[in-house]
Amino acid sequence: MTEREYNECVNQYADNLYRFIVKNLQHEEDARDIVQTAFEKLWVTRHQVITNKSKSYLFTIAYNQMIDHIRKVKRISHKESFNEQSLGTSSQQHIKDALQHALNKLTELQRSLVMLKDYEGYNYAEIGEIMNLNESQVKVYLHRARLQLRSYIVKTENII
């Protein structure tokens, strides 16, 4: 990977990586640190990394960093995304907020799976590579996460 390709990676993947981490950690500063560390490692090992694998490489590093961070700090401050303003908006916005809230209720593993699938569009095998799981595990965990999200949305809709 050349210097130019690396800088292209920064342009293309920095936002995605940041979103992935910040939605998991709910802590912007820590997320920034992890993103920076991930890109630092990519730069150091740029000669061994194939350019078209750089995205999954970045997410793998960031995910492992995030797990290490969670284990080390034991700090996950769930941001309450529900507020009075969001409750007063349209049903579409309401579902979005409810989903965000439901996502925060998931475990880090399930949340990461859902985000890698929906945001980044990885298939089960690629998610398994990133998260060090086999394909069946990814499928089962992801399906359970979806059903949990569904049940949460249904409950919220019923309440409203």
Place this chain on the structure above:
Amino acid sequence: MEINRNNYESFFLLYADNELSDAEKTAVAIFVEENADLKEEFSQILQLQLPAAKFHFDKSTLVNAEDYISPLEEKLLLYLDNEAGDDLNQEITKLLGFDKEIAASFALLKKTKLAAGDEYVFNNKPVLYRHKAAKVYSFKYLRWAAAAILLGIGLFAGIKIKNSGRLFNKQLQNELVQNNNNSGSKNNNTKPQAKQSNTQVIYKKENTAITGDNNSSTKPEPVIEQSSFNVSNNKISTSVNNRVIANNTKQGKIKHPDFIQQQKITPSSQNNNEPALIAFNKPVEPNIQPGKNEGTIVNSNAAKNIIDENITPLKEQFAQAAIFKEIPEENNNDKILMMEENEVKSSKVGVFFRKLKRNVERRTNIKTGKSFKIANFEIAAN
């Protein structure tokens, strides 16, 4: 081992457990047919086998109700994640087409899919960008720049020296004119008869009769016979070996050996292409016969004698000045030789080069003998 009435029980049990080969099973069947009294016992042993019964166990009771995924839900989830194959995709598409309950369930599942939003932007991207340090050529560049500057200074100094030399010549010329005027006024006959001065360049041919010195020369050479420059009433005439090789040969002005050039010189109008030696003598009528392709120097020895006898210090000074003046700049190598060493050292150029050398030595920390290094080139400063 063959079946007989002593071991038939073990054979019957093995038959019931389906542990006998086909031949043994046939042997057991034949034995039972031959011994009808044992037929009932054989049927009793066969009845001891438990009949195969089908049992259905409801696995859904074992898993958590929340985590349980029905086969239909699994198919819908695979379809949602674009992980279903072509067959499954077609199946689900058909199901969603005619089954409203399944379509509603799928719509609910679809709501769980996160929409990619751009609300999270990593603003600190400049920190992540990397740029390799560019190669630094500044040192070499500076060296070349220093060399160029020094060359420029050198050229400038050279031009200036050249100009100052010309100025010096002009000054000398002016002084000479003034002195001539002064001395002329003292001696009543004031006007220097420079206009009368003649320079005669004569090319000698081989085997030509030339009277005077060096008449044995064989090659055709331009010869300046004499120049006259009247300073005062005392007529001074001189010639150095009667001939001087002039620049004209180099510059191609004299193209033919037979060519004789006669030129008038005035002190105020100096011509660099003129012969470099001016002799002071009394007007001597050149004894030249141009038509005969040969020149004759008549009065050179006589002129010498006159100089030796009559030259005064003042006139000698004028003569020196005139000699110096008339030498072209590029041939004037004697100028520096005539200067004393101390004068050379204390000249502006000398001081400049000494300062330059000191400066370069200090900056580059190079201590050489009488030379200094610039951009890996050692320049002698002798």
